[in-house]
Amino acid sequence: MQKFIQTIECSVRYVKLQPDGRTLDAREVWLVEARSYGEAQNRLGLALSKYAQDGADGLFVQQMKSVYYxxxxxxxxxxxxxxxxxxxxxxxxxxxxxxxxxxxxxxxxxxxxxxxxxxxxxxxxxxxxxxxxxxxxxxxxxxxx
Structure with a gap:
């Protein structure tokens, strides 16, 4: 039996800090290896907190769906x-x-x-x-x- 790697496709929206200090309303799609939607949201928040204006609190996950590769x-x-x-x-x-x-x-x-x-x-x-x-x-x- 082939073991598939569960990944969760996450559409996110957040205010992204640019290197020059300006902000940008970012809408991005990320792929996260996770066992559940909650784990994916936590891992995504940690990864993007350094780019988001208000840290992980400013991150809004719009849509999540499981994708198997x-x-x-x-x-x-x-x-x-x-x-x-x-x-x-x-x-x-x-x-x-x-x-x-x-x-x-x-x-x-x-x-x-x-x-x-x-x-x-x-x-x-x-x-x-x-x-x-x-x-x-x-x-x-x-x-x-």
């Missing part, structure tokens, strides 16, 4: 923080009956470009995998466990 892949040379959802189809053949079965998984890949994300996923896939789709995700960041 089977793999998290990162291009170590990635200069930009761009995220891609790669849908992969895994095919398996039962040796006794000869029947094929397939399942589709989502992988989260961090890479500069779609080409680099595709290359990283292709290098990770085995012979029984095929890539179905690659989609860019608009995440501002990822908070790991």
């Amino acid at each position: 089977a793999e998290h892949l990162t291009d170590e040379e990635a200069a930009k923080q761009r995220y891609w959802r790669v849908r992969v189809k895994l095919t398996d053949r039962n040796p006794d009956t000869g029947k094929e079965s397939s399942v589709t998984q989502q992988w989260l890949v961090r890479a500069d470009t779609m080409g680099r994300a595709t290359k990283l996923a292709t290098e990770t896939m085995g012979d029984s995998c095929e890539m179905v789709a690659v989609t860019e995700l608009k995440y501002n960041g990822y908070i790991e466990r």
Whole structure:
């Protein structure tokens, strides 16, 4: 049984302090590894408190939803923080009956470009995998466990 990594997609709004002292009304989407919405909100508040004008108290989480990824892949040379959802189809053949079965998984890949994300996923896939789709995700960041 494949163990999926539970991540929670959080849409947040807060007053963000700029390096020059100005403030900006920020609306961002973050991905947080957490077991519950409460844990995700706490971890997000801690991570963003240094950027928020009033600390974690000025942070308003507008929406949360669970997203499950089977793999998290990162291009170590990635200069930009761009995220891609790669849908992969895994095919398996039962040796006794000869029947094929397939399942589709989502992988989260961090890479500069779609080409680099595709290359990283292709290098990770085995012979029984095929890539179905690659989609860019608009995440501002990822908070790991």
